[in-house]
Amino acid sequence: MTIYGEVQENGPIHLEVAVVSAWDADDEAEGTNARLTYSIEKNVIDERTGQAIFMVEPDTGLVKTAICCLDRETTPEYHIQVVAVDGGGLKGSGTVVVRLADVNDNSPxxxxxxxxxxxxxxxxxxxxxxxxxxxxxxxxxxxxxxxxxxxxxxxxxxxxxxxxxxxxxxxxxxxxxxxxxxxxxxxxxxxxxxxxxxxxxxxxxxxxxxxxxxxxxxxxDVNDNPPEFRRSSVHITVQEDTAPGTLLASMPAVDPDMEGRQRVEYRVVGGWGALSVEAGGSVRLWRALDREGEGGAEGVARVVGVDEGQPPLSSTATLSITVTDVNDCPPRLLPPTVLHVREGASAARLGVLTATDDDVWEMGHGPPFALALAASNPAHVLDLIALKFDASLDSGRGGAEVWALGPVDRERHRQLTAEVVVRDAGGLAASHPVTVVVDDVNDNPMRPAAKTVYLWKIQGGGSDASLGRVYVDDPDDWDLDDKSFAWAGSPHPLFSLNTSTGDIYASKLLREGRYELQFGVSDRVWGQEDVRANVTVGVRYLTHEALAHAVPITLTPTTPSALTMGWTPKRGGGGLGTLTQAVTKVLGEPTSTIEIVSVYGHPDTPYAPVSPAAAHPPTPPTTRLYRARMPACGWA
The missing domain is CATH 2.60.40.60 (Cadherins)
Structure with missing residues (x-):
């Protein structure tokens, strides 16, 4: 055991350093076997006096200095060994490390x-x-x-x-x-x-x-006279649509060194990076200006003149620029532009659209705005969505109410995208999308269905795997709270079922093979019970070599179900088969060496907001898949 203590250097005698404490398992109430006595077995001796530097109180274990005036600059740390002896003669020892704390006792x-x-x-x-x-x-x-x-x-x-x-x-x-x-x-x-x-x-x-x-x-000695500008500060006003190449200002400089004969070179800093300066100090516009851009309507450029001395010296003149507006920014819609309508609901107002414009409104480059549905919208959008323009909305700036003209079937249209044309007072217009999400209701009964799940696992390893949800044929997709799931017959010992969500989990103890699972699904809204849903699980082993060559690919916008529709490991097909063929063509590899290991929705990808009442929104429209390069075989 090691105990650490600290004492200040140059201190007096009997400064407390540390307390050593020992413990004896014998009974203190019986005899003297548990009575402890402390002593120093290995002490440090002062070379000048021959005295021991430290002492310990035998009854308490308190370690103190036995002499004064220890010098940290001579010896910053001491090690002593303390022994504890019980009444029966048994002993234990420990090391006390004594460190000296510094005081300022030496001259700089x-x-x-x-x-x-x-x-x-x-x-x-x-x-x-x-x-x-x-x-x-x-x-x-x-x-x-x-x-x-x-x-x-x-x-x-x-x-x-x-x-x-x-x-x-x-x-x-x-x-x-x-x-x-x-x-x-x-x-x-x-x-x-x-x-x-x-x-x-x-x-x-x-x-x-x-x-x-x-x-x-x-x-x-140095070249200590910088160039001198004839005008140290210049202000100009330019129109936003000024053509590149236009001369904006002349800002020459002269250098007093070499009797004024020293040449001056120029550069320009700032001014949105849109300016250039010529050899004689002429400042020109080299690219178009944007008053609504990050730099805004006011800009400052520094024209720097540098002489040819060693080292070269420089001076700076300031060019401040005010950009006047032209009507070049089309108006845009303000949020929210994602609205909701309940499936099957009658005609109703969904929300109000308002607009803004980045141009200067005082110059007539903003409100009042006019809003209308674009004629290019698909026919079904024009049949289901209407826009009612009202010039008095938004404090007279103009706005429009968005209306659903009648019931919308989510199974036909999960969402509607309507292009809205917004026009400002100057006649500049732009088209912007407005999304209407159709909130699902449970308006379709279930029908029996089956699906096949392909599971690849590492032989002798891995963990429990999620196989997705029990599948029944039901066009509705927000009705999970209305459903319950159960095994049809005895549960399989290597699979588990979440009866609320229908999620199936496979045990890590699964072996290679084919498993047939039967389930029943009930819907309380439709009063359906135990609608048959069968799941076939094909399990194959994946080698470590295959995993070492796996590459993740992220696709958007799509979902795992859309990507894998019509695809099988042996025949390919569907969107996943098309992707496999494209990868094969790019890599120049035989088709049998490109294998799909897993496909799943990417949880970190944002998607369009859904109704707060929808407990189970649709899968995010991004898919992550892993491609593995494996020996030629008939399975992935």
């Missing part, structure tokens, strides 16, 4: 007596950028230090041109005034002193916790 030391740096002169007459010119570092044997650096006031020529900031354990020297190589005094260089303390901002009064060193800074 700058790592150099003279710090030298050659730096570039600062640009222009304004304040410097504050870039780091020199990093000053210090050492300290303590760990609990709070270093702080400063420039010593009046310590030498140029001290007032610099300051030093503390960053962690080091100091960054930076200029606070312009450093100009063209000034003879500056060209001679700067020499002053910097100081460090390990006690933070208030530690300068204790000389034992400070250190000082010289700093020598020399300047290096």
């Amino acid at each position: 030391r700058l790592t150099r007596e003279l710090w030298e740096a050659e730096v570039e002169e600062t640009w222009g007459a304004g304040p410097p950028a504050g870039d780091t010119l020199l990093e000053v570092t210090a050492d300290d044997r303590d760990t609990s230090n709070y270093f702080f650096y400063r420039v010593v006031e009046a310590s030498g020529w140029g001290w007032d041109h610099f300051d030093i900031r503390t960053v962690g354990t080091y100091g960054e020297l930076y200029a606070i005034r312009t450093l100009d190589y063209e000034n003879p005094l500056h060209r001679r260089g700067f020499k002053f002193m910097v100081q460090v303390t390990d006690r933070g901002r208030g530690g300068w009064d204790d000389a034992r916790h400070t250190d000082t060193a010289w700093v020598l800074i020399r300047l290096r």
Whole structure:
């Protein structure tokens, strides 16, 4: 057993370190066998005095220091062995690791007596950028230090041109005034002193916790005159449909260096990425503008002029642009555009459509809007859906009521999509889809049916598998709450049935073969009981090699039932067979090497919303399938 304790360095004698506690299984009320006594079996000896450094109270197990003034910088950690002996002479031992907590008892030391740096002169007459010119570092044997650096006031020529900031354990020297190589005094260089303390901002009064060193800074001449624009700020107004190539502004610049003969190169930043600048500073439009785009109607471009000096210097002029609107955005419908109608319901209002427009309404590029059904809608949509336009809706902006003209049979139309034409006050129009979901009702009786399920599993492995739902011939698809499911006869021991949902599960103990299952389905609305539904399950083993070559494919929009309709493992057919043939053609593989392992609905795919009253919405219209490459055989 190891116990950890901590004690502060340079502390007095008898500082508490840790408490060692042992336990004896003997009866404390009988004899002395359970009475424990603690002692130190292996102690640490102070080399200077020859004394033991630690002691333990024999009755309590409290470990304390036996001498004072332990130094963490000399020995940061001690290990002693403590023994507990019971009244019968039996003993147990443990290790106590004593760690010394640091105190700030050592002086900091700058790592150099003279710090030298050659730096570039600062640009222009304004304040410097504050870039780091020199990093000053210090050492300290303590760990609990709070270093702080400063420039010593009046310590030498140029001290007032610099300051030093503390960053962690080091100091960054930076200029606070312009450093100009063209000034003879500056060209001679700067020499002053910097100081460090390990006690933070208030530690300068204790000389034992400070250190000082010289700093020598020399300047290096640079190309320090950037180009100058004749106009630093220009504002223009352009129309949204301005043609690319149009000249927007002229913004030339000159460079004072080389008696004004130095050439200036230009580039433009911002302005929606729609501007270009020529050699003489002429700014042109190089692509069409979009006031309704992400950048909006107000834009700012920065025209940058760069000279040829080493290093090159640059300056910037600002071009602000206001884009005036043209009626180029067609109006669009506001949500909701997905409406619901109950199957078989009589004529009813389904909802109200309103519109908006991204153009500027004050310029006549918005409301009032006009809404109407597109003439291109299919005949059955025009027979079942009507739009009643009302100019007073939406505070006079115009809107339309959507009406169902009569009963709709979900078994014929799960949903209706009507194209609605929206026109703004300027005559610009666009067509938008409005979806009407037909909410299912249980209006069809069940008929007996059967289905075949193909299950592929790993030999000797895998887990229980879901085989889907018991199938009866029923056009309705939202009536699961009206149904109940039961075994027709005795349940099969390797399969289980959820009597509420009709889901079938296969045991992981299934072996390769064919299984015939019989079920009965009842519908409380129609009063039907035990309508026969048979399920055939074909089980085949899947090799590990086949799984290693499996590839997932996601298809949309479709469902597993639609994809597999008319398909069998041996004959193919249906949409899945067509997909298999297409993959075969792309890969150049024989048909027998492309096999379908599993097909299921993808749960993460969004689909059109359904009525809140529908407890069981349709399967999401996305299908995930796995393709496996296997040896040629007659099964997948």
